[in-house]
Amino acid sequence: DPNLVLKACSCAAIISASVVSLRPLPPSVNHSEWVPSFNRNFWAGTALGWTYHYSRTTMNWTQARKWCQTHYTDMVVIQNQEENDYLVSKLPNKNKSPYYWIGITKNHKSETWTWIGNNSTWIGEQSWAANEPNNNHSTEFCVEIYVNRRENRGKWNDEKCANGKYPVCYQGMYLKLFM
Numbered sequence: 001d002p003n004l005v006l007k008a009c010s011c012a013a014i015i016s017a018s019v020v021s022l023r024p025l026p027p028s029v030n031h032s033e034w035v036p037s038f039n040r041n042f043w044a045g046t047a048l049g050w051t052y053h054y055s056r057t058t059m060n061w062t063q064a065r066k067w068c069q070t071h072y073t074d075m076v077v078i079q080n081q082e083e084n085d086y087l088v089s090k091l092p093n094k095n096k097s098p099y100y101w102i103g104i105t106k107n108h109k110s111e112t113w114t115w116i117g118n119n120s121t122w123i124g125e126q127s128w129a130a131n132e133p134n135n136n137h138s139t140e141f142c143v144e145i146y147v148n149r150r151e152n153r154g155k156w157n158d159e160k161c162a163n164g165k166y167p168v169c170y171q172g173m174y175l176k177l178f179m
């Protein structure tokens with residue numbers, strides 16, 4: 001029930017820990033494991049949350065996703081512009097390439113860009129950097145996010161999946177709420 005999830009998120013704002021960002025249901029997690037429960041003894045309730053994580057080592061896109069799945073839940077999935085901006089605000093700035101891999105990809109130039117996990121095709125009006133996606137040489141099927149201090153901060157660029165960039169992952173979790 002999506003309403004339950006939203007309620008849990010708004011209640012949980014009062015206890016949000018520094019590294020935890022409360023988010024809607026992580027898209028690649030089995031929903032049945034993520035139903036919040038309330039009125040359990042001394043807990044005021046539980047809520048869904050996820051934390052973001054990144055590597056300080058660059059990897060190609062496939063290695064990056066594997067790294068995320070090994071250490072966390074999966075590579076990050078972005079569901080709206082607000083989430084995009086929040087993520088960017090939490091990642092260390094880079095002065096130049098390489099930037100960070102995010103979990104949107106395709107297998108062929110004629111395919112639609114698709115997010116891993118939930119198969120969402122969300123792309124915001126402001127998502128792509130100027131003149132992107134340019135599909136340079138028809139071989140750019142993965143996406144990096146620019147995290148810098150310039151005008152393209154938080155914008156996306158399609159890139160060759162074999163290039164090395166820093167993985168961004170998320171870890172889904174329950175939060176216990178005290179009132």
Ligand SMILES: [Ca+2]
Binds near residue numbers: 132135136140158159
């Ligand atoms: Ca490009």
